[in-house]
Amino acid sequence: MPPQLEKVKREIRFQDQDTTIPPGGEYDLATADSPSENLLFDEIVEKVYPAEILMIGGCRDSQISVEVDAPGASLASMLSSGGETHHSKEVSINLSQLRNTHFRLPNNIDGRSSGVCTKAFLSCLQGNHATVSWFQLLKSMRAQIHLKGYNQDPQLSSSRLIEVDQPFEIVRNKNGTKRAVMIGVNYTGQKGELSGCHDDVESITSYLIESHGFEKENMTVLMDDGIHEPPTYRNIMVACRAIVRESKPGDTVFFHYSGHGGRIQDINKDEADGFDETIIPSDYFRAGQITDDDLNKTLVKPMKKGVYVVALMDCCHSG
Numbered sequence: 648m649p650p651q652l653e654k655v656k657r658e659i660r661f662q663d664q665d666t667t668i669p670p671g672g673e674y675d676l677a678t679a680d681s682p683s684e685n686l687l688f689d690e691i692v693e694k695v696y697p698a699e700i701l702m703i704g705g706c707r708d709s710q711i712s713v714e715v716d717a718p719g720a721s722l723a724s725m726l727s728s729g730g731e732t733h734h735s736k737e738v739s740i741n742l743s744q745l746r747n748t749h750f751r752l753p754n755n756i757d758g759r760s761s762g763v764c765t766k767a768f769l770s771c772l773q774g775n776h777a778t779v780s781w782f783q784l785l786k787s788m789r790a791q792i793h794l795k796g797y798n799q800d801p802q803l804s805s806s807r808l809i810e811v812d813q814p815f816e817i818v819r820n821k822n823g824t825k826r827a828v829m830i831g832v833n834y835t836g837q838k839g840e841l842s843g844c845h846d847d848v849e850s851i852t853s854y855l856i857e858s859h860g861f862e863k864e865n866m867t868v869l870m871d872d873g874i875h876e877p878p879t880y881r882n883i884m885v886a887c888r889a890i891v892r893e894s895k896p897g898d899t900v901f902f903h904y905s906g907h908g909g910r911i912q913d914i915n916k917d918e919a920d921g922f923d924e925t926i927i928p929s930d931y932f933r934a935g936q937i938t939d940d941d942l943n944k945t946l947v948k949p950m951k952k953g954v955y956v957v958a959l960m961d962c963c964h965s966g
Contacts, residue, residue, distance in 0.1 A: 696806040698950035702958040704802040762905045762961035765847040767791040782811040819955045823897035827866040828886045832878045832906030835871045847905035871929045880934035887946040896953025908962030
């Protein structure tokens with residue numbers, strides 16, 4: 648069973664006391680082959696995750712992301728090729744530090760300029776007028792990443808069971824409001840500074856506006872460039888709460904993060920691998936990291952039913 652769906656099953660069982668679980672205490676996705684069983688699973692998950700949320704991560708949870716030169720649930724097993732790449736976006740973390748403020752960003756060894764996941768994503772979609780499925784998109788992204796000599800495997804996580812051959816969509820309801828939160832953290836002036844995360848955000852922002860009709864007034868952009876609001880812990884969490892509050896059924900949400908990512912020891916035992924994945928705000932040294940549990944509680948679970956969310960996470964450990 649894909650680990651992200653295994654995690655959903657555990658979360659339903661342990662965290663939602665109002666959810667009715669079939670006899671036996673849990674829903675066994677491994678035996679859910681019939682349409683009626685799949686429908687039952689979706690109904691159960693919908694009580695925990697009302698919105699439909701799909702996330703593309705630039706690599707598996709165990710992998711480290713990379714940067715490239717030019718700016719700009721079965722799917723994992725179908726695409727995975729194994730191996731890891733050690734690179735400058737990895738965050739070295741002391742697992743005994745539960746607030747995770749006592750660590751250093753790594754040196755940005757090669758100064759390359761744009762996230763490999765963001766660049767591959769845009770390359771696959773820009774100028775491609777044919778319908779692309781989720782599987783074709785991730786397969787093409789993986790091929791481009793591997794062609795450059797890296798072995799990251801893009802991952803797809805979903806709050807619903809989906810057919811991976813169905814068309815990839817950023818906007819499902821063209822009549823709804825299209826909103827976005829765009830976060831690019833270069834860690835300007837810090838040791839371990841990156842050079843391409845602002846380019847990533849600017850490229851994705853232009854693509855959403857030009858190709859999908861997003862409007863700037865409905866897009867929150869956080870960058871440590873001295874122009875925009877900085878991507879601090881507080882500002883990221885405020886942006887997440889605001890887009891949850893403002894989004895209504897029929898709306899589209901796009902969430903993009905480009906920056907350092909990390910892993911910390913899982914203390915609430917809801918991760919199969921024993922680690923929580925994190926994103927690293929610009930003030931991590933004071934405020935700490937933002938865990939996947941934080942995002943789950945603040946952004947994912949509260950999102951209203953009928954809102955369609957696509958997220959692109961260009962960072963380490965983003966599966």
